[in-house]
Amino acid sequence: MRVLFVNPHYPHDPFTLLLHPPLCYAYMSTHLKAAGHEVRHADLPFLGNTLDALGPILADYRPDLVGVTSVAQSYCQALEIAAAVKNSGVDAKVVFGGPHVTFLPTECLTRHADVDYVLLYDAEQSIVELCAAIGPGRAEEAALRKVSGLAFRTDAGSVALTPPAPPLMALDELGRPDRSIFDLAPYLAYDYETVVMTARGCPSRCTFCSTTIAGRKPRWNSPVHVVDEMEEVAELGFQSIFFGDDTFSGDPKRAIAISAEIRARGLDLPWTSNMRAQDAKPAVLEAMREAGAYRVFMGFESIQKATLRLIKKGATPERMIEKARLVMDAGLELHASFIIGAPGDTDETLAATLDYIRLLNPTVATFNVMEPRPGTDVFSRPEQYGIEIPDRYWYESTGWLYEPVCRTTTLTSTQIRDWVDQCYMEFCSPDFRAPERLATLDDATSQWRSSGLVEPVAG
């Protein structure tokens, strides 16, 4: 069968963002090709960022199956792609997958006639099963029922859901992603860094994160497998790596072993990774830096103890500061990420957040609004978080681009958006860490400490 994977366009200029080869397709390609199928990939952001490029590709390749990935923010564009396929005159089935539709398979098929199938969770094996069930000829319901983790329309018109296969624990058995499906030249021209995944799942259970459910149990690639892939991407021309794992160092022994393997092979390639605060330990950080790590990304989310407890972050603001210091003392840069408009945020707590960040002194900071994503507790039970979501189907339009999709009992969505702008403006201003601002910090922080918003920070 001929499979075409399409990476959705963006509803805005994509060249303000990181753009990486989508590894979901590369992993599935490894398995599809091994089963004898043909795979092509179209990355719309690099093809004019519109649907116009799709028609000629469909006409030329005439795929049997078109696969489209999406996160909540790209679902709208994924749906446009499905419609374009169905209107193209090419007789192709459309399958959706990825971290958004995994939680809405029935809703997706009920509301969107252009989507034929949804594959849930990891799909390396199930997409091969789907190809076997579909072709050649018409997909029979009995055959579809044998595909794992598949949502499809039955002959009677209802949506059926088959049970997903248990997650593969021996991750190395998935093999390496097939990057030969990508035209790498535009990616290399755009960014010297690329993504490598070395684990799936996360041991944490943050209630705003869909990995909590999708990840189930964390699974790890072995150090040899990881460093083999690092060498491969270096040979392809990338000069730096972002380990996109939810938590690269969730298994500290493995993080140290990967670092030792990098050094043993004399691989000179800078890299960066996500890290949970609880995993920041001096021995791990030291080993990582010696093996080429230059920065870690850490989700701080909030400076309020009660909020961190509510969202099950598993950390306190004081502990986060301690961990941040360990990171920086180990000679690594810190990328700190915050949720603006988290439960309980007010003008006062957000002003205090900026002071906290002055104390923290990260190299990079990102400010995200609370986005209630399907599959999360925040989406299912917003009232528990003091959040209102005026449009439950917010991911079916691009309104989120202009206005946060929820408001809290303490802040309107406009106030949240203004605070995000202000946080970026202040953080990027040369005055942010000016000595006179820092000099006033003790007073300011003592105010928010004594207000009970956070507990005293040691030192």
Ligand code: B12
């Ligand atoms: C790398 C990455 C990016 C990169 C590039 C993404 C890309 N083109 O690959 C960049 C930096 C651009 C990025 C941006 C964003 N990202 Co991002 N990103 C990731 C990250 C770290 C790794 C993705 C990856 O390669 N995974 C490895 C592959 C193998 O796993 P996978 O993608 O899940 O794919 C498997 C299955 O899901 C399924 N599958 C996936 N797609 C498809 C498609 C079909 C047809 C089928 C059948 C199956 C299938 O099969 C695959 C193989 O098993 C994930 C975290 C994670 N752990 O996955 C977050 C993640 C996907 N990102 C996320 C978010 C929120 C964003 C942003 C919105 C962030 C922001 N605020 O701007 C933007 C959105 C950009 C956009 N509009 O698309 C969330 C999505 C949550 C959600 N439920 O929607 C994730 C899950 C992080 C998280 N834990 O919250 N991201």
Ligand code: SF4
């Ligand atoms: S630590 Fe990160 S990836 Fe893990 S559940 Fe929390 S937010 Fe999600």
